[in-house]
Amino acid sequence: MLKFVKGPLESIEGVAIYPIISLLIFFIFFTALFWWVITAKKDYIKNVSSIPLELEDEEVPNLSKTDLP
Template sequence: MMKIVKSHLETIEGVATYPMISLLIFFVFFGLLLWWVLTTSKERIKEMKEMPLDDQQPKPFDQ
């Protein structure tokens, strides 16, 4: 079974770039997520943390 898959993958031109692209997307996503976590204000984190326990109506976005 693996011989069949390997032989088909070898026929695809540039197949080695797909794992590199997926690895790049992975690191970019988690890098941006880490940046967001480190730069978000403590008040915003506290507000989001308390959202499930809040019985009030949701606040409208500032316009």
């Protein structure tokens, strides 16, 4: 199966740059994400992690059986 992918790609000049670019994008993205996680303020992380748990009663819609389709 690899020959079906590798064969046509060998005829394209400069195709070897695309895997290098992909690897660089992958590496830069996860390095930046790691840096953001390490340098994030602990108060911000604590605040964001508790967002789903802080729902007020007014924010939750009161659905009855007649409201459902």
